[in-house]
Amino acid sequence: MSLEYAILVSLRERAGSGYELARRFDKSIGYFWAASHQQIYRSLKRMVEAGWIDCDEVAQDKRPDKKVYRVSEDGAAELARWIGEPATPSSTTRNDLSVKLRGASFGDTGSVIAELTRHRDMHAERLELYRTIAQRDFPDPAKLAGRELHQHLVLLGGIRVEEAFLAWCDESIEALESDRGGSG
Amino acid sequence: MSLEYAILVSLRERAGSGYELARRFDKSIGYFWAASHQQIYRSLKRMVEAGWIDCDEVAQDKRPDKKVYRVSEDGAAELARWIGEPATPSSTTRNDLSVKLRGASFGDTGSVIAELTRHRDMHAERLELYRTIAQRDFPDPAKLAGRELHQHLVLLGGIRVEEAFLAWCDESIEALESDRGGSG
DNA sequence: GACGGCATGTAACCAGTTACATGATTAT
DNA sequence: ATAATCATGTAACTGGTTACATGCCGTC
Secondary structure, eight states: OHHHHHHHHHHHHSOBOHHHHHHHTTSGGGGTBOOOHHHHHHHHHHHHHTTSEEEEEEEETTEEEEEEEEEOHHHHHHHHHHHHSOOOSOOOOBOHHHHHHHTGGGSOHHHHHHHHHHHHHHHHHHHHHHHHHHHHHOSOGGGOOHHHHHHHHHHHHHHHHHHHHHHHHHHHHHHHHHHHHHHO | OHHHHHHHHHHHHSOBOHHHHHHHTTSGGGGTBOOOHHHHHHHHHHHHHHTSEEEEEEEETTEEEEEEEEEOHHHHHHHHHHHHSOOOSOOOOBOHHHHHHHTGGGSOHHHHHHHHHHHHHHHHHHHHHHHHHHHHHOSOGGGOOHHHHHHHHHHHHHHHHHHHHHHHHHHHHHHHHHHHHHHO
């Protein structure tokens, strides 16, 4: 259900169409809450019905018409309420890499090392991306306040977690390799 | 669909009933793949149909009968195949705390700080738990090999990520507080 | 003529959550 | 009595994924 709140945050930052929201969920807010265009269109429909957002149809030159959504007063109040609401006890964890590693002895250790390396590389890329965005958008982090501070902190959270994950991948690959070398 | 593989890993470690699996998914493997008893019973049913596991009905003294499941040859092969299979591009991220922080200026900053503190405390507890388990089950990590090494690495992954997350919570709470003090 | 970007959706399916349901034994 | 533990399930609902569907514009 949080997707609707993520959409509210994004639309309060700037009004936009379903398509534009789908682009934003490919990056930016989407790094912390993934969503496909199908989900977004479905949610927008519900949110209009609930009166959280309003819609203006905008005709465009040489492009299809689009529906621009903006947050209503009710929607803004609902978002503020949700932000203040305590979270559910804990977000449920589902990490298939951990399951694979835990089951490594029931498969092939080499392919688990390969899998760890693949994840390592994907997360290294993600970390690079976060760092690039941070440097581009927030070159002087000490001076930030308000909305920019919040956005920077979110990005920093991504950076901190990716750093830890990467370090762990390296540590694990090394341990698995020396275990294989030492015992096989 | 990975739940079925998590169950295969758990059943290869030790055969057990649906109820016993549900207990294991409250801890141990469940820290990295959450599942309720309803999901587990449904999956077990499918897995028997698929021939991945076999079932023995065991009568017990002063307790209800139970169905003890164990992994078949086909199931073991399927698990090995899955472990070697490259993961889907990236696990989809859904982090409502990040969404709330990003939307902090559309709600009440005080309640976002409270929310961060709540998460901080929950993750500190989780970190303590991981450390306790690590010390109890793997007191001498340098000597580990095979299955125990794998289990320890998974636990270490949890520890590394929780540490990073905690540090970020502290950093963010401090930044939000001085922003509030400095500008309001 | 084929592909990529803009723009909107529907439908079927799969996985996860919540609520409901039963019933014995053991401990407080 | 009441609650906790052992043990198994069904049913309804919600949210997410995959596949399908349409159509215009501009570029290669």
